[in-house]
Structures are given as C-alpha cells and as structure tokens.
Amino acid sequence: MSTQIKHQTDLKHLAINILDNLNTAVVLLDSQLNVLCVNSAAEMLFSISLHKIASKPIAQLLNDDELITAIQSALDTNHPFTQRERSIQLIDKKVIVDISVQPIQSEEDDKYLLIELSQLDRHLRISREENLLAQHETIQALLRSMAHEVKNPLGGIRGAAQLLERELDNPDLAEYTQVIIDEADRLKKLVNRMLGPNTRPNQIMINIHSVTERVRRLLKADKSRDVKIFFDYDPSIPEIKFDPEHLIQAVLNIVRNAAQALSEQEQDNNSESEYKKEKKIIIKTRILRQFNIGHKRHKLVAKMDIIDNGPGISEKMQERIFMPLITGRAEGTGLGLSIAQSLVSQNGGLIECHSKPGKTVFSLLLPIP
Numbered sequence: 001m002s003t004q005i006k007h008q009t010d011l012k013h014l015a016i017n018i019l020d021n022l023n024t025a026v027v028l029l030d031s032q033l034n035v036l037c038v039n040s041a042a043e044m045l046f047s048i049s050l051h052k053i054a055s056k057p058i059a060q061l062l063n064d065d066e067l068i069t070a071i072q073s074a075l076d077t078n079h080p081f082t083q084r085e086r087s088i089q090l091i092d093k094k095v096i097v098d099i100s101v102q103p104i105q106s107e108e109d110d111k112y113l114l115i116e117l118s119q120l121d122r123h124l125r126i127s128r129e130e131n132l133l134a135q136h137e138t139i140q141a142l143l144r145s146m147a148h149e150v151k152n153p154l155g156g157i158r159g160a161a162q163l164l165e166r167e168l169d170n171p172d173l174a175e176y177t178q179v180i181i182d183e184a185d186r187l188k189k190l191v192n193r194m195l196g197p198n199t200r201p202n203q204i205m206i207n208i209h210s211v212t213e214r215v216r217r218l219l220k221a222d223k224s225r226d227v228k229i230f231f232d233y234d235p236s237i238p239e240i241k242f243d244p245e246h247l248i249q250a251v252l253n254i255v256r257n258a259a260q261a262l263s264e265q266e267q268d269n270n271s272e273s274e275y276k277k278e279k280k281i282i283i284k285t286r287i288l289r290q291f292n293i294g295h296k297r298h299k300l301v302a303k304m305d306i307i308d309n310g311p312g313i314s315e316k317m318q319e320r321i322f323m324p325l326i327t328g329r330a331e332g333t334g335l336g337l338s339i340a341q342s343l344v345s346q347n348g349g350l351i352e353c354h355s356k357p358g359k360t361v362f363s364l365l366l367p368i369p
C-alpha cells in the first residue's frame with residue numbers, strides 16, 4: 001500500500017516537473033474563470049508568478065474581451081476550440097500564439113478549463129538567434145584565417161622598413177619608412193582585434209553585479225562625456241559561471257557604443273529641447289525563468305539590459321551590427337559588437353538588440369547553472 005502511495009506522489013511530482021518543462025504555456029481555470037494553476041512557461045508569458053495570480057480572475061492575465069467571451073462560451077457549451085496565429089493582448093504586451101481551450105469535467109462533476117498557449121513570435125526569435133550565432137561563427141572563422149594571412153607578412157614589412165631606414169643616406173627619407181612602420185603597426189592592432197581573444201574562457205562562479213560595479217568604476221574615470229549612467233539591479237540573481245574578463249569586455253564594448261551614440265547625437269541635433277534632454281544609460285539586471293538561448297532551454301537566465309535614450313539603430317543596420325567590420329561611425333572599426341558577441345557566446349550566452357529612436361536595448365542573456 002505504502003509503495004503505491006509513494007508511487008502516486010512520485011507520479012504527481014513527475015507531472016508537475018513535466019508541466020514546468022513544457023515550452024507551451026498552460027493555464028487551468030475553474031468554472032468561475034479564476035486561475036487555479038499556471039506552469040512556468042505561462043509565468044514567463046504573462047510575466048507573473050503563480051503565487052500572485054492564483055485564484056484571481058482570468059481578466060488579470062488577458063486584456064482581451066473577445067477571447068475571454070470565447071473562453072466563457074467554451075465552458076458554457078462544453079465545446080473545445082483552437083485558434084492559430086491569433087494575436088492576443090496581455091496586460092503589458094501583445095503576442096502571437098496558437099491557443100487551445102479545452103473544457104474538462106472531473107469525476108465529481110466539477111468543471112475546469114485547460115488553456116494551452118504556444119507563443120509563435122518566440123519560435124521566430126529562437127530560430128533567428130540560431131541563425132545569428134551560426135552566421136556569426138562562419139564569418140568569424142573566415143575573418144580569423146584572413147587575419148592570420150595578413151599578420152604574418154606584416155612583421156616582415158615592418159622589419160624591412162626598419163633595416164631600410166638604417167641604410168638611408170638622406171635622413172629626410174626616413175619620413176617615408178616611418179609611415180610604413182606606423183601603418184604596419186596600425187594594421188597589426190586591427191588584425192589582432194579581428195583575431196579576437198585567443199584564450200579559452202576561464203569560467204568561474206561570479207556575481208554579475210561585481211562585473212557591473214567594475215564597469216561603473218572604469219567609466220567613472222572616463223568623465224569626458226555628459227552621459228549619466230544609472231543602475232537598476234535585481235540583487236537576488238544567483239551567480240553565473242562565466243569568464244569575468246570576457247563579461248567586462250563585452251559590457252564595456254556595448255556601453256561605450258551607447259555613450260558614443262549619445263554624444264554624437266548632441267553634435268547632430270543642437271535644438272534647444274534635444275539639448276536639454278538628459279543623456280542616459282541604464283544597466284538593468286533581472287532573472288528569467290525557463291528561457292531559451294538558441295535552442296537550449298535554461299531553468300534560469302540572468303538578463304543584463306544596457307539601455308540608452310540615444311538616436312537608435314535603423315532596422316537595416318540592426319540585422320548586421322553583430323557582424324565584424326560593420327560600422328556606422330566614421331572612426332569605427334566595427335569590431336566592438338562582434339567581439340562582444342563572440343565573448344558572450346563562448347561562455348554559453350547571447351547578446352540581443354532591440355532599438356527604436358530614443359530607446360536602444362542590448363540584452364546580455366547569461367545562463368545560470
């Protein structure tokens with residue numbers, strides 16, 4: 001008997017575990033359309049915890065009268081329904097989902113409604129991310145082999161120019177050999193950046209706020225810009241397994257871009273009202289539950305948003321900014337973001353970008369082991 005009970009409890013735990021590992025959001029309602037239970041994917045979709053929403057009416061999840069009426073009628077008529085690619089209005093956002101609503105009757109004649117929502121824009125995001133990473137890896141490999149080929153003869157060119165300089169009778173001509181040496185040095189620096197970091201990540205357990213605090217100190221030294229940086233932390237984020245130097249470099253590359261975009265905006269747009277607008281960068285940290293980075297599902301992910309209120313990045317540019325050598329700045333090399341993406345993906349994470357004029361967000365998604 002007792003083994004049977006244990007077996008039942010095991011099964012119950014297993015069922016809960018399975019529900020929480022589904023990619024589909026599941027919501028169970030009672031006959032009054034109050035929420036009985038939501039799984040982890042539903043907590044993510046509605047940005048609310050079961051604890052907060054339990055026993056509350058469905059209207060606190062959906063801001064969509066038409067859908068609520070359809071759900072009510074499914075309950076009344078006992079008819080299930082499915083809608084594909086339906087855009088639904090949640091409390092804080094609009095999403096596109098496949099939705100199934102299934103009335104259930106218990107043995108005691110109690111009525112329930114089971115709602116399943118599969119978010120379609122999320123699938124698009126995942127395949128876009130996979131593509132982005134694959135594309136990035138291919139280009140990176142191509143560039144590295146090219147950089148190697150360029151790097152080798154550079155040493156020879158520089159050495160020969162030095163030898164030549166020593167042999168010159170006319171010292172005025174040294175001006176020319178110096179140009180060769182300086183340009184060879186500049187090219188070597190560029191090629192080294194293109195080759196990227198050649199050390200394997202030294203992953204240790206770190207608190208992401210120790211990294212943001214180091215970035216804060218580093219930026220304090222750089223007082224030349226009238227850009228203010230604000231920090232908005234979730235102090236409960238567990239430690240991540242990451243190479244701290246890699247994370248600092250990635251964050252710095254993104255923050256520097258934001259600061260550059262903000263200071264350039266002033267030169268372009270000197271009108272009174274624009275001038276008065278405070279130039280802001282916000283570094284914000286949060287936890288995401290049951291989140292995909294590419295196709296890999298993670299129970300917990302630390303998300304660090306670097307937000308600026310600068311001019312934004314055009315849609316066409318947004319598709320390409322993580323590729324090496326893509327730049328929108330006259331003096332840019334276009335390597336900053338490509339390096340940042342490499343560093344973060346070497347550690348299992350991903351950088352995403354969303355931008356519109358006045359709000360650009362770079363999100364670092366970092367898996368929590």
Ligand SMILES: Nc1ncnc2c1ncn2[C@@H]1O[C@H](COP(=O)(O)OP(=O)(O)OP(=O)(O)O)[C@@H](O)[C@H]1O
Nearest residue numbers: 257258261312327328329332333334335336337360
């Ligand atoms: N926060 C931002 N706001 C507006 N544009 C941005 C922002 N971040 C990046 N960009 C655009 O993306 C481009 C690519 O950035 P990336 O850091 O890769 O190269 P870069 O800054 O041009 O050169 P480098 O970092 O190698 O010196 C930038 O030139 C800029 O046009």
Ligand SMILES: [Mg+2]
Nearest residue numbers: 253257336337
């Ligand atoms: Mg840059």
